[in-house]
Amino acid sequence: MNTFKSAIYSFLILSVILAGCAGNPRNAVSETAANDKPNIVVIYLDDLGYGDVSAYGAREIHTPNIDRLATEGVMFTDGHASSSTCTPSRYALLTGVYPWRNKDAKILPGTAPLIIDTAQITLPKMLKQQGYYTGAVGKWHLGLGTGNVNWNEHVSPGPNEVGFDYAYIMAATQDRVPTVYLENGLVQGLDPNDPIEVSYSKNFEGEPTGLKNPELTTMKWEHGHNNSIVNGIPRIGFMKGGEKARWSDVDMADHFLAKAKDYVKQHKNEPFFLYYAMQQPHVPRTPNPRFVGSTNLGPRGDVIVEADWCVGEFIKTLEEEGILENTLIIFSSDNGPVLNDGYYDEAVERIGNHDQNGGLRGGKYSLFEAGTRVPFITYWKGKIEAQKSDALICQMDLLASLAKLAGTEVKTTDSQELLDVLMGKSKQGRKSLVLEASTRTALREGNWLMIPPYKGPAVAAHVNIELGNSPEFQLYNLMDDLGQQENVAGANPEQLELMIEHYKEAIGSLNSEVEQLELK
C-alpha cells in the first residue's frame, strides 16, 4: 500500500470512529468518566411491606425481578422510609429534610397546594445542577399549585418547579380525585368542552357517590372512599367532568411503565435521573387482567406481582438500550404494608400464610418497625457487589449520598452522606434516626428504639394495625427483639434517660405534638 492510500485508509478509519462517537456521546468518554455520572433511577412502591418481596422472605408472592436487584445488589435489612405514610416519606426522599419539620407534610387531599418550597434544594434539583436530565413518572402526592387549582389550565407549581425537567404524574393517590394524569402540569386528554371540577368538601349536584349509589360500584368501600365513583370505584373527594381524561385503573401500571421506558429511551445519551413512583400495592388494588390470580392472595398479591413484572420490563429496557451497567437503581417503598385500607378486596380474608410485615410489628401508619422498615435495595450491575447489609439507612439520605456520587456536596442537617453504604463498600450506616408516623415521632439509636408516650388508640381500628401509642415510654432492643414484643424501658432506666435526652435534642421545639407531651 502506498503512502497516499494508507493515509486515506487512516482517514476513513478515524472518520468511522469519530462518527460512532458522535452518535453516542457516552462512547467518547472513558468508562470511568462515564461512571462518574451514572444514571440514577429510584423505583418507589406504595405501601409495599418488608415481607412482601420473596428476597425478603415472602413465600406466597414471587417477585423474581425485584429479587434480582436484591440478590445481585445490596439488600438492606434495616433500610427505612422516613415516615409510615406516603406524603411525608416522599417529602423527605426528595428534599432530604425530616418530614416532621414541615407541618404540611402529612397525607394530603388531591387539592392540596405543593408542600415543597420551590427555593429549597431537592434531589432532582441537585442532580440537574450536576448535568442530569431529571424526570418523575407515577405517584406525586406532594401537592400541586398554591391552592384552588384550576385543573383545566396549566397546574403549577408542581414537580417541574422543584427540579424535574419532565413529570408524568397522578396528582395524589389512586383512591383520590382527580383521577387523571398530568404531563408537565397539563391534564392529559382533557376535552375543553368537558372541564374538570374537583372538591374535597362537597359533591357536585346530581353526581352519584359511593355512599348514595352503591349499585354503581364494582368495588365496595369499607371505610372512607365513598365519594365520587370513577370506573366503578368510589374515591376520596368529589369530581365532575373530564370524562375523556380519566385514567383506566387496570391499565395504570402499563401506562406508567410505558412512560418510564420512553423516558429512558429518550434520555439514554445523557446522564438522567428517574423517579419511577409506582402505585402498587396501594388501594384501590386493580391488577391488569393479565395478573388476576397470579397469587392466592387476591388483588393485593396480584398487584405486587404486576409491579414486579414492571420492574423486570423496566430493567429489560435499560439492558436493551445498553445502559444497565451505567445505571444505579434504588428500590424501596414509601411506607409499610396495610391489608384493609378502605375497600373490601379480600386482602385480609386471603392472607393465608403470607406475612406482609416480614415478622415486624405494626404496619402502615405505625411507629413500630413495620411502619418504616421497608425493602431497600441498591443495584448497579458490575459496580455493586452482591451482599446483605444491616446498616441503618433512610431514604432521606439519598440527597446527600447521591450528591457525592454526582460530584457535589449539599448542606443538609438531616440527610446523611452514606454513599459507601449505598454502594456496599461500608456497613457504617446511621447512628440514629428519628422515625415518624403522622405527627408522632420515635428515636432509633444503635439497636435501641424509644417511643415516647402518646395518647390515642393502641390499634387503628379499621386497618387493624398497632400504632405504637402507649401511656408509657417504650424501649425495644431490636438486636434481640426485632418483633418488638418486650418493652424493656423498666429494665434499662439509664438507656431510657439517655434516649429521652437525645430525643429532645433531635426534635427541638419543632414538633408541636411532642412539645405538648409531658416527658418525664
Ligand code: NG6
Ligand atoms: C387514608 C386513606 C387510605 C390511604 C391513605 C393514604 C381513608 C379512610 N383512608 O386517609 O385509604 O389513601 O390515606 O395512603 O380515607 S398513603 O400511602 O398515600 O399515605
Ligand code: CA
Ligand atoms: Ca404509601
